[in-house]
Amino acid sequence: MIEIQDVSKWFGDFRVLSNCSTHVAKGEVVVICGPSGSGKSTLIKCINGLESFQEGVITVNGISVGAEGTNLPKLRASIGMVFQNFELFPHMTIAENVCLAQLKVLNRSRAEAEERAAQLLNRVGLSNQAAKHPAQLSGGQQQRVAIARALAMDPIAMLFDEPTSALDPEMINEVLDVMVALAQEGMTMMVVTHEMGFARKVADRVVFMDEGRIEEDARTEEFFGAPRGERAQMFLSKILSH
Amino acid sequence: MVGRFDFTVIFSNLDILWNGMLITLLLTVVAIVGGILLGTILALMRLSRFKLPAYAAGRFVDAFRATPLILVIFWFYFAVPIVTGRPIGGLYSVLIAFTLFESAYYCEIIRAGIQSIRLPQVHAGLALGLTRWQATRHVVLPQAFRNMVPLLLTQAIVLFQDTSLVYVVGLKDFLTAADLVATRDNRVVEMYLTAAVVYLVICSLGSLWVRRLQRQYAI
Numbered sequence: 412m413i414e415i416q417d418v419s420k421w422f423g424d425f426r427v428l429s430n431c432s433t434h435v436a437k438g439e440v441v442v443i444c445g446p447s448g449s450g451k452s453t454l455i456k457c458i459n460g461l462e463s464f465q466e467g468v469i470t471v472n473g474i475s476v477g478a479e480g481t482n483l484p485k486l487r488a489s490i491g492m493v494f495q496n497f498e499l500f501p502h503m504t505i506a507e508n509v510c511l512a513q514l515k516v517l518n519r520s521r522a523e524a525e526e527r528a529a530q531l532l533n534r535v536g537l538s539n540q541a542a543k544h545p546a547q548l549s550g551g552q553q554q555r556v557a558i559a560r561a562l563a564m565d566p567i568a569m570l571f572d573e574p575t576s577a578l579d580p581e582m583i584n585e586v587l588d589v590m591v592a593l594a595q596e597g598m599t600m601m602v603v604t605h606e607m608g609f610a611r612k613v614a615d616r617v618v619f620m621d622e623g624r625i626e627e628d629a630r631t632e633e634f635f636g637a638p639r640g641e642r643a644q645m646f647l648s649k650i651l652s653h
Numbered sequence: 654m655v656g657r658f659d660f661t662v663i664f665s666n667l668d669i670l671w672n673g674m675l676i677t678l679l680l681t682v683v684a685i686v687g688g689i690l691l692g693t694i695l696a697l698m699r700l701s702r703f704k705l706p707a708y709a710a711g712r713f714v715d716a717f718r719a720t721p722l723i724l725v726i727f728w729f730y731f732a733v734p735i736v737t738g739r740p741i742g743g744l745y746s747v748l749i750a751f752t753l754f755e756s757a758y759y760c761e762i763i764r765a766g767i768q769s770i771r772l773p774q775v776h777a778g779l780a781l782g783l784t785r786w787q788a789t790r791h792v793v794l795p796q797a798f799r800n801m802v803p804l805l806l807t808q809a810i811v812l813f814q815d816t817s818l819v820y821v822v823g824l825k826d827f828l829t830a831a832d833l834v835a836t837r838d839n840r841v842v843e844m845y846l847t848a849a850v851v852y853l854v855i856c857s858l859g860s861l862w863v864r865r866l867q868r869q870y871a872i
Contacts (some may be wrong), residue, residue, distance in 0.1 A: 488782025498777035
């Protein structure tokens with residue numbers, strides 16, 4: 412469903428992505444990990460065109476993201492994205508956050524949008540928070556709203572950019588639980604995360620990135636069993652040592 | 654020889670003063686509303702990815718901010734009739750002059766407000782499938798304006814005081830009306846004192862409102 416072929420990207424002279432190639436099949440969950448600054452977030456943002464890239468091809472359901480004339484808003488509406496810092500709209504209520512794009516992009520009626528919002532907020536365990544503003548919610552709750560907001564567009568795939576990195580430890584699980592449930596229902600997902608427990612539990616494949624390169628791209632059991640590269644071994648030993 | 658103060662002069666000239674105040678308020682309101690609308694368009698142009706609108710808006714703002722208001726008023730009073738071929742009268746010329754002049758200042762306030770919204774907020778909007786304009790309209794501008802309210806109001810208070818400059822094209826705003834009465838009835842102290850008190854009260858109320866809003870919107 413998502414095909415990434417030989418993607419390279421430069422910020423000025425600095426090469427952030429070097430010939431990255433990977434793919435996500437329908438219903439597959441792929442976790443991307445690696446040290447900070449390795450290009451994980453940049454790569455995932457290239458998939459829905461929030462970041463541009465100079466070389467290579469990315470296609471989503473056969474549509475080329477970087478091509479001239481691609482309807483990016485339409486493409487983005489079909490791919491959900493969850494950000495590290497939630498990025499709920501602070502001037503809107505929780506319900507309005509979940510309804511906005513349904514109304515403006517999918518042209519759903521207000522009643523329809525609100526019903527879908529209520530359904531999804533219920534699903535992420537926040538049905539009684541609809542009238543509040545984001546600032547009144549905890550980080551974990553805000554991130555669950557952000558997931559509901561993305562799901563409201565009925566996406567064909569979901570991208571997660573370090574969804575738990577900005578959370579206090581006690582809130583990480585409430586977000587991961589929602590993501591695990593989503594994965595088990597068969598949602599196609601690409602997740603940038605350091606949560607190796609999550610990766611072990613639901614990921615089909617793990618991609619390891621370092622210095623803008625994809626160093627490993629292996630089935631989950633292989634990756635945790637015997638990662639071949641030295642860097643991946645070092646990275647794993649560092650984050651799994653506790 | 655100055656006689657005893659006689660403040661009844663205010664009451665016997667209430668209609669003149671009130672008409673002056675109406676001109677002052679009309680100018681202020683039109684210039685605020687028009688200035689913010691035009692200022693928003695200018696700010697969006699200045700921040701545009703496209704060079705031409707960004708350049709045009711930049712020069713417009715520079716020109717008006719480098720010109721004294723009184724000169725802008727003169728300019729529109731004398732120049733517009735040359736262009737249009739017929740006089741448009743003092744009121745219309747100052748309405749246009751004030752709106753354009755204020756829009757230059759509002760543009761800079763609004764531009765700063767828009768730039769205060771973090772890029773990831775825009776990304777969040779775009780990621781949901783909103784177009785650039787929709788993200789600006791529904792995500793960026795509402796937040797930007799909330800941050801800007803105190804500055805916009807402060808500018809409005811300055812504008813309210815600046816309206817007194819319209820006397821140069823023969824319009825009778827509040828201060829000009831007070832001045833007229835003062836010299837005609839030889840009640841200079843009374844009228845200037847009254848005018849000062851009225852400006853002080855209205856502007857203080859405005860400042861108070863600004864401070865309340867600032868507290869309200871402070872995080």
